[in-house]
Amino acid sequence: MTLEYAKERQAFGRSIGKFQAIRHKFAEMATKIETARQMVYTTAWRFNNGEYPVREISMAKLYASQIAVEVADECIQIHGGAGYMTEYGIERVWRDMRLNRIGAGTDEVMLDVIGRSYGL
Ligand SMILES: Cc1cc2nc3c(=O)[nH]c(=O)nc-3n(C[C@H](O)[C@H](O)[C@H](O)COP(=O)(O)OP(=O)(O)OC[C@H]3O[C@@H](n4cnc5c(N)ncnc54)[C@H](O)[C@@H]3O)c2cc1C
Numbered sequence: 098m099t100l101e102y103a104k105e106r107q108a109f110g111r112s113i114g115k116f117q118a119i120r121h122k123f124a125e126m127a128t129k130i131e132t133a134r135q136m137v138y139t140t141a142w143r144f145n146n147g148e149y150p151v152r153e154i155s156m157a158k159l160y161a162s163q164i165a166v167e168v169a170d171e172c173i174q175i176h177g178g179a180g181y182m183t184e185y186g187i188e189r190v191w192r193d194m195r196l197n198r199i200g201a202g203t204d205e206v207m208l209d210v211i212g213r214s215y216g217l
Contacts, residue, residue, distance in 0.1 A: 098187065099172040102179075119175060126168045133161040152214040159207035162197035169194045 100123065103114035113119050140157045143150050169191035173180035180187045198204045 098185075098190075099175050102185075103175055106177075113175070122171055122175060126171055129164045129168060133157075133164040137161050152211055155202075155207045155210040155214075158202065159204055159211070162194075163204070165194040165197055166191070 100114075103119055103123070104112050106113045114123070136153075136157045140150060140153045144154070169187070173187050173191055176185055176187050179185045183189065202210075
């Protein structure tokens with residue numbers, strides 16, 4: 098949705114996606130998403146193959162949840178004022194992603210599980 102918006106929305110005579118600042122935001126977001134995806138997929142693959150890697154499961158849950166919120170927040174920013182309004186649906190994505198840092202084990206609990214896995 099945000100990619101389409103960045104291609105359509107015109108400001109200062111060009112689509113906002115043509116500004117380097119906005120292009121770099123997409124590059125950062127794509128890199129973060131890919132990192133989180135690979136972590137989740139690798140951990141899921143290990144679990145599916147009989148392992149129970151609690152540390153990496155907790156890391157994947159923690160990291161993917163945080164990245165989802167960061168990316169959704171950046172998408173609101175790229176939408177400008179429209180991102181704040183319910184009509185565009187982006188603020189709803191942010192709110193939905195925000196639950197992941199609370200539900201099924203909060204960030205703090207994930208950090209504690211990871212920390213304890215090092216014998217602390
Ligand atoms: C929309 C929604 C849907 C949900 N769906 C489900 C569901 O389907 N099934 C289900 O079981 N639960 C569900 N939950 C509950 C969710 O799992 C809990 O909200 C979550 O585990 C946090 O518990 P709490 O709200 O009681 O917060 P609290 O336990 O009161 O925590 C408050 C804060 O204190 C921190 N904290 C608590 N204990 C520690 C600790 N030992 N060390 C460090 N920090 C700590 C927490 O990280 C948090 O920041 C849902 C919650 C929401 C909002």
